[in-house]
Amino acid sequence: xxxxxxxTFGFGVAxxxxxxxxxxxxxxxxxxxxVLPGIGPVATMSLLLPVTFAMSPTAAIIMMAGIxxxxxxxxxxxxxxxxxxxxxxxxxxxxxxxxMARQGRAGAALGICAxxxxxxxxxxxxxxxxxxxxxxxxxxxxxxPEIFALLLIGFTMVTWLASGSxxxxxxxxxxxxxxxxxxxxxxTATPRFTFDTITLSDGIGLVPMIMGVFGVAEVLLNIxxxxxxxxxxxxxxxxxxxxxxxxxxxxxxxxxxxxxxxLGILPGIGAIIPTxxxxxxxxxLSRHPERFGTGVIEGVAAPEAANNAATGGSMIPxxxxxxxxxxxMAVLLGAFLIQGVQPGPxxxxxxxxxxxxxxxxxxxxxxxxxxxxxxLIGLWVQLLRVPYAILFPLILLFSVIGxxxxxxxxxDLVVMLVFGAVGYAMRKLAYEPAPLVLAFVLGRLAEESIxxxxxxxxxxxxxxxxxxxxxxxxxxxxxxxxLPAVAGPLKSALAALTRSAPTG
Amino acid sequence: MxxxxxxxxxxxxxxxxxxEQAWQLPVGSLTRPAAGFxxxxxxxxxxxxxAVVWLHALRGDxxxxxxxxxxxxxxxxxxxxxxxxxxxxFVLEPLGFGVATFALVVVLxxxxxxxxxxxxxxxxxxxxxxxxxxxxxxxxxxLPVGPWGF
Numbered sequence: 001x002x003x004x005x006x007x008t009f010g011f012g013v014a015x016x017x018x019x020x021x022x023x024x025x026x027x028x029x030x031x032x033x034x035v036l037p038g039i040g041p042v043a044t045m046s047l048l049l050p051v052t053f054a055m056s057p058t059a060a061i062i063m064m065a066g067i068x069x070x071x072x073x074x075x076x077x078x079x080x081x082x083x084x085x086x087x088x089x090x091x092x093x094x095x096x097x098x099x100m101a102r103q104g105r106a107g108a109a110l111g112i113c114a115x116x117x118x119x120x121x122x123x124x125x126x127x128x129x130x131x132x133x134x135x136x137x138x139x140x141x142x143x144x145p146e147i148f149a150l151l152l153i154g155f156t157m158v159t160w161l162a163s164g165s166x167x168x169x170x171x172x173x174x175x176x177x178x179x180x181x182x183x184x185x186x187x188t189a190t191p192r193f194t195f196d197t198i199t200l201s202d203g204i205g206l207v208p209m210i211m212g213v214f215g216v217a218e219v220l221l222n223i224x225x226x227x228x229x230x231x232x233x234x235x236x237x238x239x240x241x242x243x244x245x246x247x248x249x250x251x252x253x254x255x256x257x258x259x260x261x262x263l264g265i266l267p268g269i270g271a272i273i274p275t276x277x278x279x280x281x282x283x284x285l286s287r288h289p290e291r292f293g294t295g296v297i298e299g300v301a302a303p304e305a306a307n308n309a310a311t312g313g314s315m316i317p318x319x320x321x322x323x324x325x326x327x328x329m330a331v332l333l334g335a336f337l338i339q340g341v342q343p344g345p346x347x348x349x350x351x352x353x354x355x356x357x358x359x360x361x362x363x364x365x366x367x368x369x370x371x372x373x374x375x376l377i378g379l380w381v382q383l384l385r386v387p388y389a390i391l392f393p394l395i396l397l398f399s400v401i402g403x404x405x406x407x408x409x410x411x412d413l414v415v416m417l418v419f420g421a422v423g424y425a426m427r428k429l430a431y432e433p434a435p436l437v438l439a440f441v442l443g444r445l446a447e448e449s450i451x452x453x454x455x456x457x458x459x460x461x462x463x464x465x466x467x468x469x470x471x472x473x474x475x476x477x478x479x480x481x482x483l484p485a486v487a488g489p490l491k492s493a494l495a496a497l498t499r500s501a502p503t504g
Numbered sequence: 505m506x507x508x509x510x511x512x513x514x515x516x517x518x519x520x521x522x523x524e525q526a527w528q529l530p531v532g533s534l535t536r537p538a539a540g541f542x543x544x545x546x547x548x549x550x551x552x553x554x555a556v557v558w559l560h561a562l563r564g565d566x567x568x569x570x571x572x573x574x575x576x577x578x579x580x581x582x583x584x585x586x587x588x589x590x591x592x593x594f595v596l597e598p599l600g601f602g603v604a605t606f607a608l609v610v611v612l613x614x615x616x617x618x619x620x621x622x623x624x625x626x627x628x629x630x631x632x633x634x635x636x637x638x639x640x641x642x643x644x645x646x647l648p649v650g651p652w653g654f
Contacts, residue, residue: 050643051643051645054643054644165557165567167556167557167560167567167568168557168568170553171515171550171553171554171557174549174550175518175550178522178546178547178550181542181546187539188538190529190538192526192529192539192543193525193543216589219585223578223581223582223616223617224574224579224581224582225575225578226578388617389616389617389619390613390619390623390627392612392617393608393609393612393627393631396589396612397605397608397631398635400589400592401635404596404645404647405639405643408646408648410593410594410596413596414590417589417593420589421586424582425511427572428507428572429507429511429571430571430572431511447542450537451537451541454535454537455537459533459535459536461534
C-alpha cells in the first residue's frame with residue numbers, strides 16, 4: 001500500500017465510532033490532567049492501564065496516545081494563567097506566557113498555544129507517516145547488538161542530559177537497571193530477589209512504581225510546600241491570534257515543530273528538553289533577545305510547538321523498534337503488551353489497523369483539541385480555582401484505586417507508597433527520577449539483548465563494534481559522553497584563534 | 505549536606521547488599537551469561553557510582569550536595585499523608601472500599617490541610633459515591649467489599 005492509501009485506511013479505522021469516542025476520552029482526560037498541576041500524563045496513563053483490558057487494542061492505544069498529547073495542550077493553560085506548569089513540559093511556557101497574561105494578553109498566549117500545538121501535532125503526524133515505514137524496514141535488520149547499542153544511547157542521553165548531577169543520574173540509572181531484574185529471569189525463569197513472595201515473583205510492578213515516583217511523590221512535595229495556586233484574574237478575550245501574532249510566531253512554530261519532532265525520536269529525550277532547546281534557539285535567533293522573559297509571543301509559540309511535535313516523534317521508536325524512548329512511551333508499551341500486541345518492525349505489516357489507525361487518530365485528536373480547548377478555557381479556569389487542599393485527596397484516591405485495580409493486591413499499594421517515599425526523598429536530594437524509571441523499563445530488554453549478543457559472539461563484547469549499525473550507535477553514545485567535556489576547551493581554542501588571527 | 509552524605513551512604517550499602525545477593529545466583533560466564541550475570545554487573549556499577557557520589561558529598565562538591573531542605577511543618581504533613589495512605593492500604597480489604605475510603609478522605613481533609621467538618625464529611629461521602637460509580641460500575645474495577653456489604 002502507498003502512504004496515501006495507508007493513511008486513508010487509517011482514517012477509516014480512526015473514524016469508527018468506538019475509536020472516535022476513545023480518542024475524545026483520551027484528549028479530554030489528557031487536557032484535564034494537563035491543566036491540573038500535581039498529576040501528569042505518566043500517572044494518568046498508568047491509572048487507566050487496567051481500563052484498557054476491556055477495550056479493543058486500537059481503541060486502547062488511541063486513548064492512551066490522546067492522553068499524552070492532550071496533556072501538552074492543557075499544560076500551557078496553567079502555565080499562562082497561574083505561572084505553575086500544568087505538567088513538566090510546559091515549564092518554559094511560564095517564562096513569557098504568564099508575563100503576557102499580566103499584560104492583558106492571556107487570550108493571545110492561549111490562542112497561539114492552541115494553534116501552534118495543532119500545527120506542530122500535524123507536522124509530527126506527517127513525520128510519522130513518512131519516516132516510520134522505512135525505519136521499520138531498516139529495523140528488521142536489527143539484532144541484539146544493535147538493540148543494545150540503541151538502548152545505550154537512551155541511557156547515556158537520559159543520564160548526560162540530567163539537569164543536576166550526572167553522577168547521581170548515572171547511579172539512578174544503574175539502580176533502575178538493577179530493580180528491573182527483580183522477578184523471574186527472562187531466559188531461565190530463575191527467581192531473582194523474590195524472597196519467596198508471590199508479589200515479587202512478577203517483578204516490581206511498573207504501575208505501582210510510576211504512580212509512586214511520579215504521582216504520590218509529586219503530591220507529597222506539593223503538600224510539603226503548601227502549594228496554593230492563584231489564578232491570575234483577567235478577562236480572557238481575543239483568543240484568535242492577530243495578523244501580527246501570526247507574523248511573529250510563524251517561524252518559531254515551524255522551527256519548534258521540526259526541532260521537537262526530531263529530538264523526540266531520540267531515546268531519553270522526552271518532551272521537556274525540546275522545549276528548552278526551542279526557547280534557546282528562538283532567543284538566539286531573535287533581533288531582541290533581551291525581550292525574552294518579558295512576555296514575547298515567540299517565547300510561548302516555540303516551546304509549545306516543540307513539546308507537541310516531540311510527542312509524535314517519540315512514537316516512532318516505540319512503533320517501529322518496540323523501544324520506549326521515554327517514560328510515557330514505556331506506559332504506552334505496557335498498554336500494547338496488555339493487548340498482546342508487540343510493537344516493533346512487524347507492527348505495520350501484522351497490525352496495520354493499529355498502526356495507521358493510531359497515526360490517523362493523532363490528527364483527529366489534534367483537531368478535537370483545537371476545537372475543544374478554545375471554548376473550554378473558561379471551564380479550565382474554574383477548575384484551576386479549586387483549592388489544591390480539596391484536589392489532592394482525590395488525586396491520591398484515584399492513584400490508590402488505579403494501582404489496586406491492576407491485580408487487586410494490597411501489596412501493590414505498599415510498593416507504590418514505598419516508591420512514593422523514595423520519589424519524594426529523591427526530589428528533595430536532587431536525584432532525578434527519569435533515569436531510574438526509564439532504566440527500569442528498558443532494563444529487561446537491555447539484559448536480553450546483551451546476553452543474546454554475548455551468546456552469539458561466544459563472550460566477545462567486540463560484536464558491538466564489529467557490526468556496522470551497532471558500531472555507529474555506540475559511537476554516538478560515546479560522542480554524547482565526550483562532547484560536553486571537549487566543547488568547552490574547543491570553544492576557548494577557537495575563540496583564541498579568532499583573537500590572534502591577523503586583521504586588515 | 506548531612507542528608508546528602510547519608511543518602512549516598514545508604515545507596516552504597518544497598519549496592520553492596522545487592523552485589524552479595526546477586527553473587528548467590530548462578531552467574532555463568534561471558535560466553536554463557538546466567539541469571540545472576542546482569543544483576544551482578546548492575547549491582548557492582550551501582551555500588552561504585554554510589555560510592556563516588558558519597559566521596560563527592562564528603563568533599564562538599566556543590567554539584568552533588570545541592571538539595572532542597574524541607575520545612576519542618578511541611579515534612580510532618582507529608583509524613584502524615586504517607587502514614588495515612590499506608591494505614592489505608594492495610595484496612596482496605598478488612599473494612600471494605602466504602603468505609604476505608606470515607607475514612608481516608610475525611611482524615612486527609614481534616615488532618616493534613618484542615619477543612620471544616622461539613623466539607624470533610626461531605627467530601628468523603630462524595631468521593632465514595634463518585635469512585636463507586638466511575639470505577640466499580642463504569643470501569644468494572646473490582647474493589648473489596650467489607651463486612652457491611654460495601
